[in-house]
Amino acid sequence: MIYLETARLILRDWKETDLEPFRRLNEDEEVMTYFPASLTYEETNAFYQAIISEIKECGFGLYAVEEKTNREFIGLIGFHRATFDADFTPCIEIGWRLKKEAWGKGYATEGAAACLEYGFTELNFTDVYSFTANINQPSKNVMRKIGMNFIGNFDHPKVKEGSSLKKHVLFHINRK
Template structure:
């Protein structure tokens, strides 16, 4: 099922054929620069199953993204329930991960804007959060472009304290402040 379409992207259900390119995406050191580690094929399979499970349980999740024109899988954009221990959780998180060849084309911004609109107007979300390692400037830029506001920095409880990726930034947008995307 296709959930969302933009001028260049389709955000859809996951298919078995996505597993191989998804595994390559998660094993790419460049793509995973701002994550603690790359994922093995087995770890990607577990991640895939958790995405499918979240869709069944919640009716939303991380959508598989493909370029409309070519039908090529480029990654995911969508929502996730963040439940780790923090003063802002549990919450709805918007996130994205795209293959290198899709970087610098505005796909993350385009897809995330469509997701926010869908989340607020169809799924009834009031608040949406996003967070990333403080050093991840590309993702922080997407958060700003889609109208999110910086809230604070925090130490991510699931990242080693000694890691340069432990310090995270938290961004937020709510239904009332989402002027440009409604």
């Protein structure tokens, strides 16, 4: 099923053929710079299954993204139920992860903006959050570009003490 189309992107259900490029995406150390580690083959398989399950269970999730022109898988953009222990959880999180070749083209902003519109108008979300490591300037820029507001800092409970990724920023937007 296709959930969203933008001028240049298709956000859709996952296909088995997405798994291999998804593995390469998650193994790429540069793509995974702002995550504690790149993912192994097995970890990506488990993540893939979790994404599929969340979409089936909730009717939303992290959608596979492809470029319209060549129908090539470039990553994921969409929603996730964040349930780790924090004062703003549980919540709906919007997130993205794109392969390096897709960076700098505005795809994350384009896809995330379309997701927000879809989330507020079709899924009836009232609030959406996004968070990242404080040092992740590219994602913070996307959050601002899609109209989210910075609301604070927190230490991510799933990131080990002493890591440069422990300090996170929290952004929020509500249905207007």
